[in-house]
Amino acid sequence: MIIRTAAVAALLSVLLTGCATPGTESRMDILRLNAAAMDAYHGQRWDEALPLYEQLVEADPGRALAWYRLGNLQVREGRLDKAIQSYSESLRLEPENAEARHNLGLVQIRRGAQHLREARRTLDRPQVVMESDRYLSHLLVDLVQTVDITVSCDD
Numbered sequence: 001m002i003i004r005t006a007a008v009a010a011l012l013s014v015l016l017t018g019c020a021t022p023g024t025e026s027r028m029d030i031l032r033l034n035a036a037a038m039d040a041y042h043g044q045r046w047d048e049a050l051p052l053y054e055q056l057v058e059a060d061p062g063r064a065l066a067w068y069r070l071g072n073l074q075v076r077e078g079r080l081d082k083a084i085q086s087y088s089e090s091l092r093l094e095p096e097n098a099e100a101r102h103n104l105g106l107v108q109i110r111r112g113a114q115h116l117r118e119a120r121r122t123l124d125r126p127q128v129v130m131e132s133d134r135y136l137s138h139l140l141v142d143l144v145q146t147v148d149i150t151v152s153c154d155d
Helices: 004-018 022-042 046-059 064-076 080-093 100-124 126-143
Strands: none
Touching: 022 046, 046 064, 064 080, 064 100, 080 100, 080 126
16 A cells, blocks of 8 residues: 555656646746736836737747737837738738738838838939829728828828
8 A cells, every 4th residue: 555655646746747847837937928918018018018029929929919919019119010020920820810900901001101201202203203192092092981180190
């Protein structure tokens, strides 16, 4: 009976030691990091949330929601190219995420507008500008469903 009890104790010891493997420990770290990132995000502590989400997607890159929120935070910082990458990764992981697709489209339009403004500063071809303005107006008419004249279009 004593041998059987010792064998059970040894087996439990091995099993419990196996539960404390580095993978489990890092999984707990990821869960803590996710909780801290969510808390900062929902608390609108953007400066705190951004590095937490950057760490989270590095530690666990398969989290579509983390990539989406990272994109939102990067937009707030004006890091549009990074936001485009984050939203794209979110959509790669979760293609049906309409909010990520919507935000990606908005950021791409905003980034495109920056490119157009930069080009127009040195573009000395009024006909090209006029044609692109006509094209843009058609796109906007097609896209805009509601108009709120109090919304600022400035960067």
